[in-house]
Amino acid sequence: MENKIKIFLVDDQQIANFIMKKVISTLAIDCEVIAFDKPKEALSALSENKPHLIFLDLNMPLINGWQFLEYMQDDQETKVVILTSSIDPVDEKKSKEFPQVIHYETKPPSKEKIKAIISREIK
Amino acid sequence: MSLYENKYRVTYEAFSKFSAKISKADNKKELLAIMETHLKYLFNYKYFRVLIKDEDSIKSFNIFQNSICPTEFILDVVFDYEEKLLAKNIPLYQNTDGSFLKEYQEQLQICEGKLWGWHFEYQNTELCVSLISDKNKPFIVKDIEILNLLIDSFFTKYQQLKLRNRLHKKNLNLENALRIIKSQKLQISKIVDNQKSIIKKRTNALQQSNTELAEISRLNAHNAREPLSRILGLIEIAEFYTEKELKTTILKNLKISAQDLDKALKGIIEKSAQAIEKLSNEDLSS
Numbered sequence: 001m002e003n004k005i006k007i008f009l010v011d012d013q014q015i016a017n018f019i020m021k022k023v024i025s026t027l028a029i030d031c032e033v034i035a036f037d038k039p040k041e042a043l044s045a046l047s048e049n050k051p052h053l054i055f056l057d058l059n060m061p062l063i064n065g066w067q068f069l070e071y072m073q074d075d076q077e078t079k080v081v082i083l084t085s086s087i088d089p090v091d092e093k094k095s096k097e098f099p100q101v102i103h104y105e106t107k108p109p110s111k112e113k114i115k116a117i118i119s120r121e122i123k
Numbered sequence: 124m125s126l127y128e129n130k131y132r133v134t135y136e137a138f139s140k141f142s143a144k145i146s147k148a149d150n151k152k153e154l155l156a157i158m159e160t161h162l163k164y165l166f167n168y169k170y171f172r173v174l175i176k177d178e179d180s181i182k183s184f185n186i187f188q189n190s191i192c193p194t195e196f197i198l199d200v201v202f203d204y205e206e207k208l209l210a211k212n213i214p215l216y217q218n219t220d221g222s223f224l225k226e227y228q229e230q231l232q233i234c235e236g237k238l239w240g241w242h243f244e245y246q247n248t249e250l251c252v253s254l255i256s257d258k259n260k261p262f263i264v265k266d267i268e269i270l271n272l273l274i275d276s277f278f279t280k281y282q283q284l285k286l287r288n289r290l291h292k293k294n295l296n297l298e299n300a301l302r303i304i305k306s307q308k309l310q311i312s313k314i315v316d317n318q319k320s321i322i323k324k325r326t327n328a329l330q331q332s333n334t335e336l337a338e339i340s341r342l343n344a345h346n347a348r349e350p351l352s353r354i355l356g357l358i359e360i361a362e363f364y365t366e367k368e369l370k371t372t373i374l375k376n377l378k379i380s381a382q383d384l385d386k387a388l389k390g391i392i393e394k395s396a397q398a399i400e401k402l403s404n405e406d407l408s409s
Contacts, residue, residue: 085348
């Protein structure tokens, strides 16, 4: 259980979370995935669950991806991968301003890339 | 020294005073006042008159002995004898009772009056100089010499003042023209400034429209790409499902996502149409 990697999916689109869950499940990596379609709930669950990795969408109502990153500034442990349908270079550039962000991925999620990202975090 | 020579010495002294005064005259009124004051020291007369005929006018002034009438330039009649003088240029010497002076005749109290007249011609200007003398105020042929000098210096000054007036008028005209040019220049620069501000305004409006359009197209692209990325993702994971699962799960989500994509595209088309309409309205109103 110690080595089991804990992953949060934060995306207001349930279908997007559904796809990511399936992609991760096919990787044959032992991990625990928790999906949130309300960013606020994910923020509340952060301190209790202490996930290793968050796949974060940018374009969300009420709390968007940027605001989400602002709220979790104090959390130095959790790493964030932006997973967005935006291919705007301005967004990618902005994401580099946040130290937690280790990757910027555009949807649809590619199985190989997701595998590479998660595998790196296990080591 | 004879009495006669003595008289002329005095006369020339009087003339030199007159010359000095006249050179300082600043306008025609002053010139006439000097004439009136000094004339009596130069020769005898009851009535003295100068008619000036130049390119565009005939004017005259009269000097009466004892100043019974103010001396000033007037535009009045040309007397018959002056018509003759102008026509024939022959000096005049004849008896007169001064009746042509009408109401002034009586006050002059002419006794055995003589009418003298001379014609002077200068460039573009003719002068008729005439005077009435009588037994008590006799004018003699010898006085003609001083009269010639008087008329010369009078006319020189008269001409000088006239030219100065003309120059002054021309200067005024030029100043006026300059003022008009300046005000027109000001108007032109105002028009140019106005044009500049209109151009700036329109350029700003265009830049703003461009920014708005760019923003709209960015949002559009994003709104369309979101459901599309779901569709692509669903297709990606489809291979891990059984045929039954495909129908229940994947197809259902594909349908939702495709409908979302359709909604997004409809929204894009509507927004673009609105933006285009807004822009063309702005073009018409400005």
